[in-house]
Amino acid sequence: MLKKGAKAVLRSVGLQREQIAATRMAVERATLASIPRTGAKRQWGRILAYHSVGQPRTGVNDVSLRRFERQLDIAIELGFEFVSALQIAHTGGEPNQLAITVDDAWTSAAENIAPIVRKRGLPWSLFVVSGWSDHADDWTRKDILNWSQLKDLMGGDLEIGSHSVSHPDFSKLTPDQVKLELEVSRDGIAENLGFVPKSFAIPYGQSANWNAMAHELARSAGYDTIYSQAERTGFPGTAPRTFVTKFDNDRIFRALLNGAFDSWEEWV
Numbered sequence: 001m002l003k004k005g006a007k008a009v010l011r012s013v014g015l016q017r018e019q020i021a022a023t024r025m026a027v028e029r030a031t032l033a034s035i036p037r038t039g040a041k042r043q044w045g046r047i048l049a050y051h052s053v054g055q056p057r058t059g060v061n062d063v064s065l066r067r068f069e070r071q072l073d074i075a076i077e078l079g080f081e082f083v084s085a086l087q088i089a090h091t092g093g094e095p096n097q098l099a100i101t102v103d104d105a106w107t108s109a110a111e112n113i114a115p116i117v118r119k120r121g122l123p124w125s126l127f128v129v130s131g132w133s134d135h136a137d138d139w140t141r142k143d144i145l146n147w148s149q150l151k152d153l154m155g156g157d158l159e160i161g162s163h164s165v166s167h168p169d170f171s172k173l174t175p176d177q178v179k180l181e182l183e184v185s186r187d188g189i190a191e192n193l194g195f196v197p198k199s200f201a202i203p204y205g206q207s208a209n210w211n212a213m214a215h216e217l218a219r220s221a222g223y224d225t226i227y228s229q230a231e232r233t234g235f236p237g238t239a240p241r242t243f244v245t246k247f248d249n250d251r252i253f254r255a256l257l258n259g260a261f262d263s264w265e266e267w268v
């Protein structure tokens, strides 16, 4: 058992690490956004990946309410059209098409994202971590949507998919553990929301978080669309997405739409 003082030091080291990672990410985003883009014109649509909006406790992936609305406005001003993620995943989409996906089912998905996308009539997708939506822990009860809240959210142009049971790094799991994460989350959604999900977003989503075994087992579990990050590095056969972070001001977001982060993977 650590003494109180030692615990405080460890907590402070942890916070400093988080701060350093966040600072590094801010610098990376700003730097990559400044590099002029050259090369062939894009031929397909882009799937954006958000986490929370106006829920800063969630960390570097939280986008403020004002900025989220602004990003939608910027996209429209630039001539983009919003379509469903499934449309882009299955057809490739057109270069002027964008889709909105949201991971983890933070409470702000219902409180802030849903009202905005619904007011604008935009389709969107939400990926649920079934073990978190079970509300078994204090932190999930505080910050994550439970099944009845998800049920209230259903309808309209919302697609709900699985994001596993416990948000693990799939590359570190045995085949049995992979199957459990894929199947128990699928069955949890079926039991609590009344439909069998056909899409799955890989937790963390980096190329390093997925492999051929997981891919095959995901297909066998009935998932026909598997979302990853990023455009140039996504595991073959997955639908790549572009993560939007807390640091993405107007300039960085425009660069993002222009491909500045197509090789960038968060959580590295």
Ligand SMILES: [Zn+2]
Residues within 6 Å of the ligand: 103, 104, 163, 167, 203, 204
């Ligand atoms: Zn996630």
